[in-house]
Amino acid sequence: xxxxxxxxxxxxxxxxxxxxxxxxxxxxxxxxxxxxxxxxxxxxxxxxxxxxxxxxxxxxxxxxxxxxxxxxxxxxxxxxxxxxxxxxxxxxxxxxxxxxxxxxxxxxxxxxxxxxxxxxxxxxxxxxxxxxxxxxxxxxxxxxxxxxxxxxxxxxxxxxxxxxxxxxxxxxxxxxxxxxxxxxxxxxxxxxxxxxxxxxxxxxxxxxxxxxxxxxxxxxxxxxxxxxxxxxxxxxxxxxxxxxxxxxxxxxxxxxxxxxxxxxxxxxxxxxxxxxxxxxxxxxxxxxxxxxxxxxxxxxxxxxxxxxxxxxxxxxxxxxxxxxxxxxxxxxxxxxxxxxxxxxxxxxxxxxxxxxxxxxxxxxxxxxxxxxxxxxxxxxxxxxxxxxxxxxxxxxxxxxxxxxxxxxxxxxxxxxxxxxxxxxxxxxxxxxxxxxxxxxxxxxxxxxxxxxxxxxxxxxxxxxxxxxxxxxxxxxxxxxxxxxxxxxxxxxxxxxxxxxxxxxxxxxxxxxxxxxxxxxxxxxxxxxxxxxxxxxxxxxxxxxxxxxxxxxxxxxxx
Numbered sequence: 001x002x003x004x005x006x007x008x009x010x011x012x013x014x015x016x017x018x019x020x021x022x023x024x025x026x027x028x029x030x031x032x033x034x035x036x037x038x039x040x041x042x043x044x045x046x047x048x049x050x051x052x053x054x055x056x057x058x059x060x061x062x063x064x065x066x067x068x069x070x071x072x073x074x075x076x077x078x079x080x081x082x083x084x085x086x087x088x089x090x091x092x093x094x095x096x097x098x099x100x101x102x103x104x105x106x107x108x109x110x111x112x113x114x115x116x117x118x119x120x121x122x123x124x125x126x127x128x129x130x131x132x133x134x135x136x137x138x139x140x141x142x143x144x145x146x147x148x149x150x151x152x153x154x155x156x157x158x159x160x161x162x163x164x165x166x167x168x169x170x171x172x173x174x175x176x177x178x179x180x181x182x183x184x185x186x187x188x189x190x191x192x193x194x195x196x197x198x199x200x201x202x203x204x205x206x207x208x209x210x211x212x213x214x215x216x217x218x219x220x221x222x223x224x225x226x227x228x229x230x231x232x233x234x235x236x237x238x239x240x241x242x243x244x245x246x247x248x249x250x251x252x253x254x255x256x257x258x259x260x261x262x263x264x265x266x267x268x269x270x271x272x273x274x275x276x277x278x279x280x281x282x283x284x285x286x287x288x289x290x291x292x293x294x295x296x297x298x299x300x301x302x303x304x305x306x307x308x309x310x311x312x313x314x315x316x317x318x319x320x321x322x323x324x325x326x327x328x329x330x331x332x333x334x335x336x337x338x339x340x341x342x343x344x345x346x347x348x349x350x351x352x353x354x355x356x357x358x359x360x361x362x363x364x365x366x367x368x369x370x371x372x373x374x375x376x377x378x379x380x381x382x383x384x385x386x387x388x389x390x391x392x393x394x395x396x397x398x399x400x401x402x403x404x405x406x407x408x409x410x411x412x413x414x415x416x417x418x419x420x421x422x423x424x425x426x427x428x429x430x431x432x433x434x435x436x437x438x439x440x441x442x443x444x445x446x447x448x449x450x451x452x453x454x455x456x457x458x459x460x461x462x463x464x465x466x467x468x469x470x471x472x473x474x475x476x477x478x479x480x481x482x483x484x485x486x487x488x489x490x491x492x493x494x495x496x497x498x499x500x501x502x503x504x505x506x507x508x509x510x511x512x513x514x515x516x517x518x519x520x521x522x523x524x525x526x527x528x529x530x531x532x533x534x535x536x537x538x539x540x541x542x543x544x545x546x547x548x549x550x551x552x553x554x555x556x557x558x
Contacts, residue, residue, distance in 0.1 A: 008065040009034030016080055019073065021097045028080035029098075032060040033069035033107055041111040041136075041308035042069045042102040046095060047120050048078045048085065048167050059297070066301055067309070071102050075123070078170055085167065087119075087202060088126065088219040095127020103134035110134055111308045115300065117141035118242065118275065125221040125249075128228055137307035139300055141235045142275050145245035146223070147216040148475040151518060153445075153468050154210040155529045156203065158184040158516040161192055162395040164200050180393035184516040189529035210528040212475035225252040231265035233303045235296070237273025238326060238463070239283060241398035244494045246270070247337055247430070254320075254336070265316070268337055269299075270497065271324045274397045284400040286460065289329040325428065327452070327499030338429040338554055346550040347506065349416045349543035351377050358408035358459075362416035364508055368548055375544035379412045379512075381444065383520040383534040386513035387413055390461075398517055404451060404509065405459040414510040414541055417453060425500045429554025431463055433491035435510065436547035441537035442480040442525030443470045447514045448491045450551065452498060453505040464509075465493040466518055470525070480525045486547060493551075508551050510541055 012035045018026040030051050034040055043063055047056075051072045060070040076094055077085025099112050112134045114124045121143035128135060144150065151157045161183070166175050183195045190207045193200040209215045222245075232253055236246035250268040257263045271278060272288040281292045305311040319333035334340075347364050349355070353374035355362025362377070369375075387410060390402040408415050433448040449464035467489045470478040481487065500506055513520055522534040543549045 009036060009067055011035065011061050011064045019071075019098055019101050021076070021083075021094055025076060025081075025083040027073055027076060027082070027094065027098065029071050029073040030060070031069060031071050032064035034064060034067055039107060039109040040067050040069050041113065041304070042071060042105070042108045043304065044071045044073070044095075044099055044102050044112060044114050045116045045120060046073045046075050046091070046098060046123055047116065048075045048087075049119075050074070050079050050172055062297060063301065063304070068304065069102070069105070069107055071098070073098060078167070085170075087164075087167070088122065091123035092126040092130050095123055096130040096132045099127060099132040099135050111136050113137045113139070113304050113308050115139035115141070117277070118144065122221075126219065128230055129221055129224055135230065137231045137233075137303070139233045139235070139303060140246070140249065142237070142240045142242055142277060143234070143245045143249055144242045145248060146220040148212055149222070149248070150242055150244060152466065152471060152475060153518055153528075154471065154475070154478065155189055155519055156206045158192070158519055159395040159398055160206075161196070161200070161203055162393075164193075164203050165196050165198060166395070168198055168200060175394050181516075184393070187522075187532040189519055207529040211471075211478050222248060222252060225249075225256040226258060228253065229258040229262045231262065231307050233267050233269070233300065235269045235277065237271045237275070237277050238324070238496055238498075239272070239274045239400050240277070241275050244492070247495050250337060266320060267303075268321045269296075270322075270495075272326050272329075274400060276397070284402055285458075286401045288324070288326060291330060292324060294331075323428065323497050325426065325497045325499060327501055328426075339556060341557060342429050343555045343557060345553050345555040347418070347508070347553060349508070349510075349541070349549040351416070351543065353377065355414040355416055356411040357413060358405065358415045358417070360415060362414055364416040364418045364506055364551075369543055369545050371545060373544070375547070376540050376542045377414050378538065378540050379414060381412055381512035381523070381537045381539055383513070383522050383536075386515035386520050387447075387511045389514040389517040391517060393516070399461065401460050401462070403458050404449070404461055405457055408459060408509065412511060415507065416510075417507040418505050420455070420503050420505055421500055423502050424558060425506070426498070426556040426558055427500065427553050428497040428556045430495050431493035431554065432552040433465070433489075433493060433508075433550075434552065435489040435491060435549050436486055436542040437489060437549075438484055438486045438540045438542075439469065439481060439537050440483050441469075441523035441535060442483065443468070443521060444481070444523050444537045444539065445469065445512050445518070445521040446489050446491065446539075447509075447511045448493055448551070449509040450493055450496070451507040451509065452500055453507050455503050459507060462498055463494045463496045464514065465491045466514060467491050468521060486542060506553075512537065512539055
């Protein structure tokens with residue numbers, strides 16, 4: 001055997017290795033492996049973003065130098081691989097074939113793991129559902145959820161058009177030459193792609209399926225955890241714009257995986273990171289401190305060493321959940337998610353009838369509403385003038401710990417705030433909003449946002465969510481609203497882990513748009529994505545004794 005002086009393997013690379021799929025198409029892979037006659041486990045990574053970047057090369061060499069054969073592959077229709085790229089539609093079968101091909105190579109021990117982030121993570125789940133016999137474990141990073149979990153709107157988000165443009169053709173397209181802000185305003189959504197200069201058929205196809213139907217269910221996986229018997233390392237960040245999928249996947253496998261062994265073999269890591277995790281201590285105007293960037297690659301190596309090489313390195317003796325608590329800016333290990341000692345605490349909306357803007361009289365309190373209080377607040381939602389969501393215009397990262405104090409000057413934003421806290425308060429876990437509201441429209445949206453207001457007025461976004469009225473009964477059962485009727489809307493604000501420091505205030509925003517994170521609801525009830533007509537909606541949010549609107553916070557005793 002040949003080892004470098006550092007104790008790691010010397011690495012050899014084979015470029016453009018052709019990997020046959022069952023239908024005769026060949027995919028292109030670069031294979032990194034130790035210069036040795038010894039059989040080693042394989043790690044399969046499948047990407048639509050190109051397999052030749054500096055970071056890819058460094059990561060592949062790292063694992064290869066530690067005794068792994070790393071197969072970095074262009075997915076079907078991308079890069080040097082044959083076939084047509086249709087997002088997600090071929091990844092289950094192709095993933096199976098790729099894993100089994102790797103296992104059959106003369107250099108492979110027969111044990112195969114997969115890893116990757118974002119698209120590269122979701123395709124692992126789709127492949128796992130085909131049960132490749134040699135797949136032993138996965139490392140799933142910033143994993144997208146099933147359709148309509150991240151965007152419960154019935155249509156793709158405006159930023160998704162940017163992603164489809166970027167991955168159109170065989171090589172990465174330059175998204176920086178496109179005026180995305182102008183494009184996102186275009187109506188109808190169905191023809192938005194024309195403004196990019198390209199016809200993007202996948203965009204048009206998704207618009208034609210504006211609810212959860214069989215077409216979408218073909219590429220769903222989060223209702224099938226009970227079919228899987230795999231250890232999985234789940235990794236994401238609190239400001240990952242696809243964050244919700246990772247805790248859902250962890251909980252789904254812990255509670256529903258096919259075997260007790262699999263249920264006990266899940267780990268979750270959540271850092272103070274955006275979609276591109278573990279790159280910097282700083283995100284926007286917030287510095288999370290020197291502990292916020294960790295040796296994540298080393299941790300992944302320990303994971304593979306245990307599950308692919310059988311090393312008893314202690315990784316499975318450690319608590320299964322590792323979270324970074326923002327505000328306090330330190331890591332903590334826990335036994336489960338949500339945390340076992342969570343105190344689910346309701347904070348109620350209150351006002352004197354005018355919670356409009358941060359200059360209004362909206363209050364947030366653990367005390368329920370009493371008789372005699374103003375029962376509601378009102379605002380007008382105009383789709384021609386939506387409430388802005390602070391974000392870059394490309395799909396690389398949607399939102400962060402941004403300051404919403406300027407946005408909160410608008411009267412179409414209801415603002416509810418606690419008095420300054422008398423002591424630190426930790427909120428760690430899933431956040432939910434129960435909103436009682438009515439509208440003059442046949443269809444409309446309601447958005448909720450949780451913020452930390454600093455003593456200097458900086459209103460830091462922590463997490464947010466939305467609901468589209470027509471999907472109140474589910475994404476598979478659209479039904480228009482009855483104008484004037486009071487409905488109970490449940491809004492998933494995803495997850496956070498944050499300490500509101502003494503002197504800070506907890507704030508909730510309620511609005512009916514968050515543009516361009518979500519498309520604008522035009523309020524007419526017309527078929528989604530195909531109309532240009534719009535109406536102004538008169539919105540009423542209730543916080544009376546019979547209709548107590550609340551945000552449910554996962555408070556942790558300190």
